[in-house]
Amino acid sequence: MPKRTDIKRILVIGSGPIVIGQAAEFDYAGTQACLSLKEEGYEVILCNSNPATIMTDKHIADRIYMEPLTLEFIAKVIRKERPDAILPGIGGQTGLNLAMQLERKGVLKECGVKLLGTDSDSIDKAEDRERFKELCESIGEPVLPSVVVETLEDGLKAAEAIGYPIVVRPAFTLGGTGGGFADNEEEIKYILNNALSLSPIHQALIEKSVKGYKEIEYEVMRDCNDTAITICNMENLDPVGVHTGDSIVVCPSQTLTNREYHMLRDSALKIIRALKVEGGCNVQFALNPESFDYYVIEVNPRVSRSSALASKASGYPIARVSAKISVGLRLDEIELANTLACFEPSLDYVVCKMPRFPFDKFTDASNVLGTQMKATGEVMSIGRCFPESMLKAVRSLEIGVYHLHMDRFDECDDDNLIEYIEESHDDRIYAIAELLRRGRDVSDITGASKIDAFFINEIKRITDMEKILRSYAAEDRADIYELTELIYRAKRLGFGDRVIGDCLGMNRDEVLKYRKEHSIFPVYKMIDSCASEFDSYIPYFYSTYESPECAYNESVVTDRHKIIVLGSGPIRIGQGVEFDYSTVHAVWTIREAGYEAIIINNNPETVSTDYTISDKLYFEPLTIEDVMNIIELEKPDGVIASLGGQTAINLAGPLASLGVPIIGTDSEAIDRAENRDSFEKLLLKLDIPQPVGEAVTSIEEGMRVADKIGYPVLVRPSFVLGGRAMQIVGKSKDMEHYLRTAVKVDEDKPVLVDKYIRGKEVEIDGICDGKDVFIPGIMELVERTGVHSGDSMSMYPTASISDEVKETILNYAGRLGLGTGIRGLFNIQFIVDSEERVYIIEVNPRSSRTVPFLSKATGYDMADMATRVMLGSGIREELDKLVCDVGLIIGRSLDTGEDGEVHAVYYPTESERWYVKAPAFSFSKLMGMDAYLSPEMKSTGEAIGYDDTLHRAMYKALIASGVKLSNYGTVMVTLADEDKEEALPLIRRFYNLGFNIEATIGTAEYLKEHGIRTRVRHKLSEGSDEILRSIRAGYVSYVINTRAIMSGVHYEDGVAIRREATQNNVTMFTSLDTVRVLLDVLEEVTISVDKL
């Protein structure tokens, strides 16, 4: 069947801001789908509120709306654009839910818009547990006994009938948010309340628990002709009970016989045929490890995180093919790189996916894994045996370990470790390795962890190899042949040089030298989806070690000029999809400039690891060893390290010292910006002020410096991204506490102590070519200093910054760019105090989080321009090309007083439209976490809002970021004493808008004194939980809670209130600045009443 000709314009809905459970994989899927539709000649209209994505780039779709992903806004887009059809299955659960709402509300019918792909009834059947159960029962597929409940009482009855243990799954939530296991009535009460409140339809499923079963997933595809195929299957290392997004996953399955594999394959295909899915679909099974009994757990009739992983693991582009199927093409009519799309990939390698958790930053969140996803990102690695694959994944995670070994378990005794692995802790795999290292029996470990013995035995191969290497070193054998063989074997198991060195008593460089002398090098194998059955050249490679006498390297090194771009690794708090945006743009630009562009990265969710983006993709850990192996093979003309966030920038120095040509900002310039001493010298030379501060290397020194500077001070470890462990400290007692507990201060890890200046934060992104600087825009942050810039709302253009201050900022930025020696992108954060004095907070000599936002707001593709600059172009040359189509760009000359040359900083006319960036948080996924905004970054994503007035733009940004904006209801207020005066006019504004005000006793009295009628709520510390009950009851629209930042003390009340609010999905504000913005917006949209 040929593609449909009755449609010409297709609306694609993206997934919005990144939250846990819905991350960059939908940028990858969406980008692929849009390009795939364009390739077929359709006009693509895209709706996505996430500015950090590639898919919202003008290259990807024809018309782009970065409007909030709500029914109201999408309906407006549809009425305005009148698309012929809508593609729902690409934007994750958000996109799917929206499409379903549009259908139900009749918008699609009203506007004559066809739903492409799987029809709405099928989606409903797959998503509605009850209907899905009916469907499975009708085709004889086993599902777990379960009951849908809408009240706690029904839930308790159901659990009794099914029998404990049971699992609670809320309907229509992302990443299984709000679900969990319960062994008894007590537990179910707590979990079910939460689940019901989080489900948009207040429904949850009580289901038999099959904890301990194997969890197996199949990625399947079906077309309109009923051809159905499997792309691949995946086995979760963690058994059922851990969300697949949080589990270590291998692809393909390792412990299934042909019979089990095909039993489940048949089942998956039968289900998608019964559902009449058109496109990609994910089916999850629980398989009894002791029999053939299985249950269908879940079906996702859309592309998903698993489908992104499956695409990268198999080389089969699921989203691309799904998009083509949705316009009527059949699997046998769609051509892939080397086969037809109706072929099932055959893998000749093992893929290992490991999740990246935020517990390093969210130390108060529980790290026990369950049915609610907690990981912010993931890495994938590829090897020819399981240990190799897993060790590469461990190296890719960037969690401070370089091998399957964590220091923290060294001291634990065996019993503690066994106990630890019984629960699914995020890092239990390292505890398992430790137990094996101590010779603990495999069966003890499988018994405790319920992880299949296959995997434990494979991990044992790793710990056995460590022992062998150690014993070799201990006996000091000089037999060269044996050592060569030993190292070769260790390399085949995926050992890095560093750990081999540890075991042998050598350092990394000595191991490397030995390897070079004895020709132990990796070879690169291709991911060709067909196990090399068909002749093809797919430029997608992974490394492995093969026998030297027959080592076939498949990566063909061309004689073209080439540039390697280092990616940004797994998504974590502070380093998100924004860095992938810059990486991909750089690659496009490099290719345009005629170079061969090579990417090294390990994140399966991203666009950059789609092998069609670059000329060559190496899917490898971003460590010196793994990167150097590629560099030695490719011998590139340059390596770009300034676009892949801190991951890549950290590699710049070591690579440069090995003689690698780093293009763009060099390692000396990086050091000038990141090293405290040299940065201070630079500022002194340029006469640019910064808050007074010092780096300290001991507790005593820290206390002394803080006293000298005067409290409050801002403290943080050096060399971190996203403000990890950054705090404002108000007095010496807290300072000592911080230095003792929050960071381990020593010679190698200095802690920075700065004067805390209260003021407005301003941020710029710029490009410097060594001669001139271009700054496309200045952004003003809503929240004052003290809230991490990544968690702040940000405006472009600025709203309250005077022209004089702007000129100062431009001047400082220009001179800093030149003075630091930037070649390419850089980012500077400033503080403007109440006297309009401008201070530098920091210079980031690399691409930043705000580059995509600012690029989209200003219309200047910063990453492209910066890449051209790195390749040798100049700012003036670049601007000459632009001036004709974008406004006026005015240069201000800079007096650097050094070389006598004329330098300038260029700044274009500011936009007349307002652009606002708002952070999106994932607090409700992380039980126990305190949602207070602080200098430590907590947001997982961001959304954009733009309009002709600032308040409308803010309204859109807030809505798009997931804030529930309601213009009536109750505001619950608990304030720190120091904030009361400032908060008063704000609360009054709520009061005037017609809100009820509730407050804890101190706050309430203060408000009453000032004429605001307030209902008093008792504090928890007074022995009452009425405040929590109010929040739970559902009538509270906003919780406003501030804590005394100067004291640094966490009031238990505050913590409990904030937890209750996040767990019950009540909008909460911890910064009065955000409240002010909210009120500005609410006043714009609300008509209030007043006496005559």
Added chain:
Amino acid sequence: MYAVTLSQGKGKNMSIQTENKMNNVINATNMAKNRKLVLESGEVFNGYGFGANTEKVLELVFNTSMVGYQEIISDPSYTDQAVVMTYPLIGNYGINEDDYESQSPSIGALIVREYNDTPSNFRASGSLQSIMKKYGISGIYGVDTRAITRIIRSRGSLKSLITFIDKPLSECMVILNRSVLPTDAVSRVTAASIWKADIFAPMDNMYYMGHADHTYPSSHSDQLGGYGHKSGGVHRLHVVAIDCGMKQNILRSLLARGCRVTVVPYDTPAKVIMSLKPDGVFISNGPGDPTDVPQCIDTVRSLKGTVPIFGICLGHQILSLAYGAKTYKLKFGHRGGNHPVKDIEADTIEITSQNHSYAVDRESIKDTRLKITHVNLLDDTVEGVACEEDMAFSVQYHPESAPGPQDSGYLFDKFIDNMMNARNRKEGIYA
């Protein structure tokens, strides 16, 4: 394996146990490469031995299935072949009692990247190499199976030798050049004599290649009420299966549909077969070149038109030859479980299990009474033919699966339909 035995006495002697394990491990790892694979084109791949020590010149082929090594080693069609598994991890789930495709595995050798000797699966009754040792199948692991596969792909399947590592290359090459691959494999794997498989074996020990809507594994008994045929009723059709090296799952698939099966050796004359009063004749898969079994082709030639016939793989080639078509050897064959095949008439696509070196020549079919019913979507080779008026049809791929996808069970139903129709016609029901 001192350590393993000890470890079962949990907890006790912990220190001794650890120590012994250490020694054990170290000794094991000092084992240097001890075997090599030599190709007739001169390449040498050094690796580690597993399985038996037999040294034989074998045809080297590759298989892209990611699961099903037990079915593969016991599939008689692999007789005298050294099979490179492109999937690198082999042995993970061991060997069990149920998944054999023949009583005595006759594969030549197995070549893998990683061999796992500590199987994990609830049915595992032993390790892969224990069975390979028992049946004299040699193995080599630790070699670059992807490199070997690429050699096979570019040069075609070729002769190979697995031997001890120190055997001089020149000596290996002499052996390789001198030896001729055998052509009598079918005679070695066929049934020794006529035997009846008229039992209805318990289903939890076998695959059931059912309708597209079959339920597995929970409700076989329902499916098999009335012996599983969709027309209902107990038919007890009698199938004579010509055994050229028949896979067990073909037998299971026929039995599960209520057939009585009489298995006959490949060279059983037509007269003898007809004397068994079959409702239909099945021609099985088997090793090698179909033109090496002219007796069988002759038999089918005289049977065609008199009784419904169904052929699989070698059986498909034999049927085609019997109708006058020609066969040829593919460069490196199809072995795996992922090729899409299109049923031309129904316009449907099934993913198939494949294992063949030879194929039926598309052009040569034009001059016969056969029509092409199935085609491979990847290389356009002939995957199925039929002569409808004779109620004869065959497919190149393996609808019985084991290993591989189970999309094509409908072909067994079609065979049964044909036999029912023929019986009804004979009995005058539709005459």
